[in-house]
Amino acid sequence: MLAPSPPELQERIVSLRGGIGSVPGVRVSGVHAGIKRRKRDLALIVFEREQACAAVVTTNDVKAAPITVSNEHLASGRGVRAIVCNSGCANACTGERGERDARASAAQAAALLDVAPQQVIVASTGVIGVPLPLDRVQRGLERCVDQLDEGLKAAHDAAEAIMTTDRVPKLSAYAFYHEAKRYTIGGIAKGSGMIAPNMATMLAFLATDFPVAREALQRSLAAAVDGTFNMISVDGDMSTNDAVYLCAPHGTQPPPPIFEHVLGKVALDLALAMVDDGEGATKRLEVCVVGARDTAQARTLARAVVNSSLVKTALYGEDPNWGRIVAAAGAARAGFDPQRWSIALNGRSWVERDGIETLTEAEAHRELEEREIVVTLDLGLGEAAATAWGCDLSRDYVRINASYRT
Amino acid sequence: MLAPSPPELQERIVSLRGGIGSVPGVRVSGVHAGIKRRKRDLALIVFEREQACAAVVTTNDVKAAPITVSNEHLASGRGVRAIVCNSGCANACTGERGERDARASAAQAAALLDVAPQQVIVASTGVIGVPLPLDRVQRGLERCVDQLDEGLKAAHDAAEAIMTTDRVPKLSAYAFYHEAKRYTIGGIAKGSGMIAPNMATMLAFLATDFPVAREALQRSLAAAVDGTFNMISVDGDMSTNDAVYLCAPHGTQPPPPIFEHVLGKVALDLALAMVDDGEGATKRLEVCVVGARDTAQARTLARAVVNSSLVKTALYGEDPNWGRIVAAAGAARAGFDPQRWSIALNGRSWVERDGIETLTEAEAHRELEEREIVVTLDLGLGEAAATAWGCDLSRDYVRINASYRT
Numbered sequence: 001m002l003a004p005s006p007p008e009l010q011e012r013i014v015s016l017r018g019g020i021g022s023v024p025g026v027r028v029s030g031v032h033a034g035i036k037r038r039k040r041d042l043a044l045i046v047f048e049r050e051q052a053c054a055a056v057v058t059t060n061d062v063k064a065a066p067i068t069v070s071n072e073h074l075a076s077g078r079g080v081r082a083i084v085c086n087s088g089c090a091n092a093c094t095g096e097r098g099e100r101d102a103r104a105s106a107a108q109a110a111a112l113l114d115v116a117p118q119q120v121i122v123a124s125t126g127v128i129g130v131p132l133p134l135d136r137v138q139r140g141l142e143r144c145v146d147q148l149d150e151g152l153k154a155a156h157d158a159a160e161a162i163m164t165t166d167r168v169p170k171l172s173a174y175a176f177y178h179e180a181k182r183y184t185i186g187g188i189a190k191g192s193g194m195i196a197p198n199m200a201t202m203l204a205f206l207a208t209d210f211p212v213a214r215e216a217l218q219r220s221l222a223a224a225v226d227g228t229f230n231m232i233s234v235d236g237d238m239s240t241n242d243a244v245y246l247c248a249p250h251g252t253q254p255p256p257p258i259f260e261h262v263l264g265k266v267a268l269d270l271a272l273a274m275v276d277d278g279e280g281a282t283k284r285l286e287v288c289v290v291g292a293r294d295t296a297q298a299r300t301l302a303r304a305v306v307n308s309s310l311v312k313t314a315l316y317g318e319d320p321n322w323g324r325i326v327a328a329a330g331a332a333r334a335g336f337d338p339q340r341w342s343i344a345l346n347g348r349s350w351v352e353r354d355g356i357e358t359l360t361e362a363e364a365h366r367e368l369e370e371r372e373i374v375v376t377l378d379l380g381l382g383e384a385a386a387t388a389w390g391c392d393l394s395r396d397y398v399r400i401n402a403s404y405r406t
Numbered sequence: 407m408l409a410p411s412p413p414e415l416q417e418r419i420v421s422l423r424g425g426i427g428s429v430p431g432v433r434v435s436g437v438h439a440g441i442k443r444r445k446r447d448l449a450l451i452v453f454e455r456e457q458a459c460a461a462v463v464t465t466n467d468v469k470a471a472p473i474t475v476s477n478e479h480l481a482s483g484r485g486v487r488a489i490v491c492n493s494g495c496a497n498a499c500t501g502e503r504g505e506r507d508a509r510a511s512a513a514q515a516a517a518l519l520d521v522a523p524q525q526v527i528v529a530s531t532g533v534i535g536v537p538l539p540l541d542r543v544q545r546g547l548e549r550c551v552d553q554l555d556e557g558l559k560a561a562h563d564a565a566e567a568i569m570t571t572d573r574v575p576k577l578s579a580y581a582f583y584h585e586a587k588r589y590t591i592g593g594i595a596k597g598s599g600m601i602a603p604n605m606a607t608m609l610a611f612l613a614t615d616f617p618v619a620r621e622a623l624q625r626s627l628a629a630a631v632d633g634t635f636n637m638i639s640v641d642g643d644m645s646t647n648d649a650v651y652l653c654a655p656h657g658t659q660p661p662p663p664i665f666e667h668v669l670g671k672v673a674l675d676l677a678l679a680m681v682d683d684g685e686g687a688t689k690r691l692e693v694c695v696v697g698a699r700d701t702a703q704a705r706t707l708a709r710a711v712v713n714s715s716l717v718k719t720a721l722y723g724e725d726p727n728w729g730r731i732v733a734a735a736g737a738a739r740a741g742f743d744p745q746r747w748s749i750a751l752n753g754r755s756w757v758e759r760d761g762i763e764t765l766t767e768a769e770a771h772r773e774l775e776e777r778e779i780v781v782t783l784d785l786g787l788g789e790a791a792a793t794a795w796g797c798d799l800s801r802d803y804v805r806i807n808a809s810y811r812t
Contacts, residue, residue: 060736061735061736061738062735062736092729093729093732097760127727240733316804323534326468326499327468327646329468330646331466331645333467334467338467354502395801395805398719398722398804
């Protein structure tokens with residue numbers, strides 16, 4: 001779990017409501033371009049000045065065209081001026097046409113904004129194998145440019161426009177004070193959480209007005225993603241379109257600790273919003289693995305438990321079946337020691353090693369009736385810890401995914 | 407897929423109905439011992455003579471007590487004379503008491519059969535963390551010994567007694583002719599298939615009257631398991647209790663090709679019976695990966711597709727969402743080349759690379775209405791192939807697992 005802000009940082013951090021729209025120098029919009037039947041489906045984020053941009057993208061062998069094209073644009077070394085993201089169409093498995101279309105949509109936005117096409121990042125989410133309707137994107141982008149704005153309303157529209165099965169738009173922003181100046185980090189994201197470990201289909205766009213050197217920005221983003229977005233989804237199971245982008249004014253310095261701390265808070269807010277909005281989810285599950293030999297072991301086991309279909313269905317049924325937790329941890333083959341473990345439930349000791357239960361079945365069942373469940377698995381091996389977040393697997397998950405179209 | 411029997415073998419193979427009860431020199435029984443409320447829950451398999459025994463057991467870090475104790479018994483080098491298996495209690499995560507109880511149950515059977523305790527294999531399946539009720543096992547074993555018999559009825563009782571959420575008992579047997587003599591391989595199994603990739607909870611007991619040398623028997627079993635039981639469940643995701651045992655009279659020779667062929671048929675029958683009886687399953691999915699660089703790549707990708715929750719829910723909904731198949735293959739990061747693949751559905755070309763569909767959505771939907779679906783994924787990389795089998799993910803799966811007790 002991300003440690004709570006230490007007091008000396010806490011008093012220098014202010015929660016904001018406007019997501020990426022809270023960041024000075026950033027204007028956003030989200031419109032209905034007609035890619036989906038009714039809902040907003042096209043978002044535009046525009047930066048007043050050229051930005052350094054860090055990226056963490058899917059490691060799937062199959063990468064959607066916008067991922068490939070955005071990689072090229074970032075590699076060009078031009079400062080980023082805009083991000084275009086559509087929902088309703090993933091532009092993945094669309095062959096050479098897909099890349100042509102992704103490039104064309106970047107060029108459309110570039111022309112409207114009078115910047116170079118290489119300064120535009122593109123992202124798509126939705127159904128695989130369907131080509132991007134470029135004419136609708138063009139008309140939608142024109143309306144996006146007209147509606148660009150700062151603040152909550154515009155960021156809300158943009159966050160809505162990137163949703164697929166999400167039920168609520170996801171925004172987070174904080175201001176912080178550093179050397180007597182105020183800075184902001186904010187973001188928007190979409191994602192149906194880690195319910196489907198084979199395809200998280202998440203996107204997040206983060207921005208700040210704190211100037212950071214490019215390489216340092218990438219390091220900060222990678223560290224933030226490792227403890228947040230990557231702990232709600234297994235690395236190896238990313239979708240074809242997953243991407244997190246972080247834009248910041250070009251700087252020369254690595255960022256101070258408060259920057260990384262606030263960046264982690266924004267990323268965690270958005271990651272937990274995905275878990276809570278998970279397809280069919282009725283509960284949040286937080287799995288803290290403590291007493292691990294090292295962080296890698298703790299992360300592997302925390303993810304293994306939170307990903308187990310049997311743990312997730314038991315959680316849905318409020319069934320105190322701790323055997324499934326132990327079996328999932330053992331199945332990860334990451335050095336779980338069956339002689340040393342113990343489990344706590346919502347902070348109360350639940351099972352000691354050798355299967356001795358310290359809560360009655362009725363007590364454990366009552367704890368599982370909570371909306372947020374915390375399982376702490378102590379490995380008894382060392383001092384490292386990690387937390388993963390997930391949700392239950394409900395009948396609604398099956399209903400939603402049995403006939404998902406857009 | 408296991409190749410169909412070549413004609414010169416085919417004419418020497420006869421299908422039998424009695425499962426492990428068809429094997430000469432083997433007697434079996436299955437009774438209600440009271441571990442479960444109503445149903446049969448204790449099976450006994452007894453061999454007339456000492457047997458060589460090969461084993462493939464769970465690689466979970468957490469191994470149930472009967473796995474550990476049976477390993478010790480096999481390592482003692484004594485020929486196997488009996489197998490005891492109960493359902494309703496996994497005897498896993500039960501600490502030192504668990505091993506004591508597993509040893510005691512082997513000793514109970516040994517005393518009744520007048521053999522050494524080390525000559526008895528024990529196996530358990532059911533809820534984790536609950537101790538084995540030894541008094542009921544004792545009384546049940548006494549009734550098992552009374553009812554030992556050859557043939558279908560006894561094998562059916564035994565196959566029923568090892569079921570958990572299984573709806574039907576699983577038996578398979580074939581006779582074959584080798585050098586003018588008739589031999590038999592037969593088996594029983596339980597398993598709710600690979601629906602829950604985090605815990606397959608499968609058991610299989612196989613026997614033959616064909617004498618085989620111990621090391622050769624182990625090699626034959628490992629090869630048969632690799633192409634069958636391991637292709638309906640991911641290796642790394644075995645439960646605490648998974649085990650396959652194969653018993654044969656002590657021999658001095660490696661077995662002839664017809665032996666391995668028939669062993670593969672018995673194993674495949676039982677593996678497919680698990681898939682078809684999968685919790686909540688309404689369809690069987692067969693994923694053939696062809697055109698792979700090597701068998702390892704083909705197996706990894708076939709399993710990745712068949713394990714994907716999104717592929718499985720789409721199948722349940724008869725939704726022709728081939729993008730999920732490609733995304734699952736790419737997510738396995740086993741060298742899937744997004745420029746070369748193509749997919750066929752039930753033998754008809756479905757999607758060429760670049761996402762060009764050669765079936766209409768209506769045609770693909772009609773194919774998905776079948777009870778048995780065959781997806782052939784051609785990687786376009788080489789000549790190796792592998793097949794994995796699974797089933798759809800239905801609302802009933804969630805219902806069953808949300809309140810699973812015994």
